[in-house]
Amino acid sequence: MxxxxxxxxxxxxxxxxxxxxxxxxxxxxxxxxxxxxxxxxxxxxxxxxxxxxxxxxxxxxxxxxxxxxxxxxxxxxxxxxxxxxxxxxxxxxxxxxxxxxxxxxxxxxxxxxxxxxxxxxxxxxxxxxxxxxxxxxxxxxxxxxxxxxxxxxxxxxxxxxxxxxxxxxxxxxxxxxxxxxxxxxxxxxxxxxxxxxxxxxxxxxxxxxRDPQYKDAGVDDEDSSSEMLWFYVGTALGFILGFWVACGTLMIKRSWRHAYFRFVKETQDKLFVVTVVSVAGCRRKLAQVFRR
Structure with missing residues (x-):
């Protein structure tokens, strides 16, 4: 055909x-x-x-x-x-x-x-x-x-x-x-x-x-840079705001301030006890190994 x-x-x-x-x-x-x-x-x-x-x-x-x-x-x-x-x-x-x-x-x-x-x-x-x-x-x-x-x-x-x-x-x-x-x-x-x-x-x-493919690439790069800039700005503002909210609350509320420092002290004591016990246990095991 x-x-x-x-x-x-x-x-x-x-x-x-x-x-x-x-x-x-x-x-x-x-x-x-x-x-x-x-x-x-x-x-x-x-x-x-x-x-x-x-x-x-x-x-x-x-x-x-x-x-x-x-x-x-x-x-x-x-x-x-x-x-x-x-x-x-x-x-x-x-x-x-x-x-x-x-x-x-x-x-x-x-x-x-x-x-x-x-x-x-x-x-x-x-x-x-x-x-x-x-x-x-x-x-x-x-x-x-x-x-x-x-x-x-x-x-x-x-x-x-x-x-x-x-x-x-x-x-x-x-x-x-x-x-x-x-x-x-x-x-x-x-x-x-x-x-x-x-x-x-x-x-x-x-x-x-400007060819559109290069134009688009440039726009993408600009968008990326702009997004990164706002990301860092937002992170910094969030850190500053959070820090001052926490500090301001502790300075204004006496009961919260006492509770916070008590919590920090108790946590520190617990970590110290755990560390001492762990070190003592390691020493005992090492002593047993050397005795053999």
């Missing part, structure tokens, strides 16, 4: 792992459903998306003929109609679902993948640092999620990438400026990330700009 299109079917539940068992699957379109749960890691094992293969159309006619005439797909941010399509359109579209978790590292094994759309799926975590392994990728849409951290600088080497969108996430740090990123001049593909900086955004990565 080269094409599995279940777009807009009100599907619920997790993405079945059985989809990973289609070695000839080139197109997986599950967009606009109510699917939930994580992206199956086994999708990284889809053989047709891992290797670039030159097909002999006559040999694969029976397999691909139903999909060679007419197909509508949402690629590079727009819906296109493909006529006489050949089996080289490698695409995964899981957009507009309720998926959770991170992008599986295994997805970066799909080196022949041409389009990956994970927009508006509630995914989180960081963009995989080795996403540049997808060297054939032409379209990557990660907008409308909860991704954090930087845009991996390694993505600059993805020379086929012509459509890129990470708007409305929680990304931070400087936008890469070399190689392929010099072609992404539309600020809207980065908007909704208040801690991103650099061209084409108006926020410059100056010394005054």
């Amino acid at each position: 080269p094409y599995l299109g279940l777009r807009s079917n009100m599907l619920i539940g997790n993405i079945p792992k059985e989809f990973c068992q289609f070695p000839n699957l080139h197109i997986l379109d599950l967009a606009h459903n109510n699917l939930s749960g994580p992206i199956p890691r086994c999708l990284g094992n889809l053989g047709a998306l891992k290797f670039t293969v030159i097909f002999n159309r006559s040999e694969y006619r029976d397999l691909y003929e139903p999909f060679l005439e007419h197909l509508e797909m949402f690629v590079k941010g727009r819906q296109d109609e493909y006529i006489k399509i050949i089996p080289v359109l490698n695409l995964i579209d899981l957009s507009s679902n309720h998926l959770t978790g991170e992008i599986p590292e295994e997805i970066t094994n799909l080196s022949a993948l041409g389009s990956l759309n994970l927009s508006w799926t509630q995914l989180s975590g960081k963009i995989p640092g080795n996403i540049n392994n997808l060297q054939q990728l032409e379209s990557l849409d990660l907008s409308g999620n909860h991704f954090t951290g930087p845009i991996p600088p390694s993505m600059s080497s993805m020379t086929f990438l012509s459509h890129f969108n990470v708007s409305y996430n929680n990304l931070s740090g400087p936008i890469p400026t070399t190689k392929q990123f010099q072609t992404f001049n539309d600020p809207s593909i980065y908007e909704g990330n208040p801690y991103l900086c650099g061209s084409p955004l108006t926020t410059s990565c100056t010394s005054g700009f």
Whole structure:
């Protein structure tokens, strides 16, 4: 099966792992459903998306003929109609679902993948640092999620990438400026990330700009120092207050003062007696040992 299109079917539940068992699957379109749960890691094992293969159309006619005439797909941010399509359109579209978790590292094994759309799926975590392994990728849409951290600088080497969108996430740090990123001049593909900086955004990565992870760390340190300061102040005040309450009570109440000193004297006498008895017992035992 080269094409599995279940777009807009009100599907619920997790993405079945059985989809990973289609070695000839080139197109997986599950967009606009109510699917939930994580992206199956086994999708990284889809053989047709891992290797670039030159097909002999006559040999694969029976397999691909139903999909060679007419197909509508949402690629590079727009819906296109493909006529006489050949089996080289490698695409995964899981957009507009309720998926959770991170992008599986295994997805970066799909080196022949041409389009990956994970927009508006509630995914989180960081963009995989080795996403540049997808060297054939032409379209990557990660907008409308909860991704954090930087845009991996390694993505600059993805020379086929012509459509890129990470708007409305929680990304931070400087936008890469070399190689392929010099072609992404539309600020809207980065908007909704208040801690991103650099061209084409108006926020410059100056010394005054603070990445949220460092900002949070600074706030935590300040909070910790403040808490420790108040702890010591509270301890000192408590000691002083307790000391003067005790001393003041003893000075004002004569009966309490007499009772207190009597208690101290009795305790001292008891400790003295216990100490003397213990020392005498030890001496007797030592004397018996030496006599033997």
